[in-house]
Amino acid sequence: MTQNMQGALIGCGFFAQNHMNAWGALDGAEIVAVCDLDLAKAKAMAARFGIARVYDSPEELFRNETLDFVDVVTTVDSHLPLVKLASSHAKTVICQKPFAETMADAQAMVDAAKDAGAHLIVHENFRWQKPFLDMKALIEEGVIGPPHFAHFSFRHGYDNYVNQPYLAEIERFAIMDVGLHLFDVARHFMGEAASLSCSTQSLNPAVRGEDAFTALMKMETGATCICDCSFYSKFSPEPFPNTAAVIEGSEGTLHLDRYNQLTVHSTSGAVTRNADAEVPDWGAKPWHCVQDSVMNFQRHAIDVMNGRAEPHPSGEDNLKTMTLALAAYDAAEQAKTVDIASCV
Numbered sequence: 001m002t003q004n005m006q007g008a009l010i011g012c013g014f015f016a017q018n019h020m021n022a023w024g025a026l027d028g029a030e031i032v033a034v035c036d037l038d039l040a041k042a043k044a045m046a047a048r049f050g051i052a053r054v055y056d057s058p059e060e061l062f063r064n065e066t067l068d069f070v071d072v073v074t075t076v077d078s079h080l081p082l083v084k085l086a087s088s089h090a091k092t093v094i095c096q097k098p099f100a101e102t103m104a105d106a107q108a109m110v111d112a113a114k115d116a117g118a119h120l121i122v123h124e125n126f127r128w129q130k131p132f133l134d135m136k137a138l139i140e141e142g143v144i145g146p147p148h149f150a151h152f153s154f155r156h157g158y159d160n161y162v163n164q165p166y167l168a169e170i171e172r173f174a175i176m177d178v179g180l181h182l183f184d185v186a187r188h189f190m191g192e193a194a195s196l197s198c199s200t201q202s203l204n205p206a207v208r209g210e211d212a213f214t215a216l217m218k219m220e221t222g223a224t225c226i227c228d229c230s231f232y233s234k235f236s237p238e239p240f241p242n243t244a245a246v247i248e249g250s251e252g253t254l255h256l257d258r259y260n261q262l263t264v265h266s267t268s269g270a271v272t273r274n275a276d277a278e279v280p281d282w283g284a285k286p287w288h289c290v291q292d293s294v295m296n297f298q299r300h301a302i303d304v305m306n307g308r309a310e311p312h313p314s315g316e317d318n319l320k321t322m323t324l325a326l327a328a329y330d331a332a333e334q335a336k337t338v339d340i341a342s343c344v
């Protein structure tokens with residue numbers, strides 16, 4: 001029997017609970033140490049998941065542990081030093097999104113991993129969500145022909161600020177939080193963007209940054225793509241945290257509604273199927289589709305560690321997603337269409 005890859009998780013906050021549950025459910029990797037600057041949080045995580053070794057200092061963690069991989073689940077401001085440190089101590093480094101706040105920081109992490117010969121994988125889980133895996137397979141089967149239009153839409157009124165209070169305080173919010181996911185999915189399905197325009201809105205007075213945006217992209221293929229997001233929309237039932245999508249091709253259209261029902265339109269009619277994920281044993285609605293995608297992503301990370309796959313997405317790939325997010329701010333602030341080639 002091959003030994004599990006040994007990993008450490010850094011950042012024992014809200015979303016890391018999903019990471020720990022998923023690592024625990026998968027074969028091939030295990031978390032052997034956890035770390036958080038807040039020792040009480042690290043201890044609570046260790047107690048909940050039966051982890052023997054607990055740290056409140058990443059430096060001490062790396063001095064004491066021999067690791068195959070590191071899972072960085074902290075908020076963005078700490079990513080650069082942690083990814084640099086992790087790259088020199090483990091062959092695989094996973095970093096949560098947003099990867100960085102600036103291109104310089106993102107590039108520095110990519111360079112550090114490359115210099116150290118480590119795989120750097122960005123935890124972009126939307127492309128690993130069950131409905132998007134189904135849609136990708138249908139497109140690869142040629143069911144709708146080459147896509148010429150896509151729309152990815154994440155709109156809800158769920159109170160995110162209870163679990164993630166920092167979201168109400170950051171200056172750059174909707175684009176850097178969910179926009180990055182949507183741009184990653186857009187690139188995954190539609191290729192690279194040639195130009196981008198964007199409009200932002202600040203709807204909830206209790207929230208500091210923009211809490212809604214609409215971005216329009218012309219893709220290099222000539223296709224049109226829209227990404228939009230709102231944290232202040234009223235739907236019933238509440239669709240959070242689902243993404244709706246439409247992808248049109250020459251032979252048909254895929255329509256994913258806000259409740260994960262997927263309709264395939266073709267010349268012979270329309271067929272609707274349930275594309276929702278199962279609720280993981282450890283999970284709960286309404287988070288199940290995201291929780292399932294965390295497992296899909298981590299299963300992929302184990303494949304990367306074993307040389308069976310290349311990172312999806314790698315840090316290097318994520319530079320292009322970051323470029324779109326930062327271009328969206330420029331486009332909105334200056335009310336202009338940004339030529340993406342001029343950003344690189």
Ligand code: NAD
Nearest residue numbers: 011012013014015016036037073074075076078096097098
């Ligand atoms: P959180 O604030 O609840 O947890 C972050 C933890 O990291 C805190 O406990 C903090 O003490 C710790 N920390 C910060 N700097 C550290 C350092 N240098 N060393 C060790 N520990 C440190 O945040 P969260 O809501 O769990 O979010 C974490 C990340 O996950 C964010 O980047 C967020 O955007 C991302 N996230 C992703 C998804 C997704 O679907 N992919 C969903 C939610 C959150």
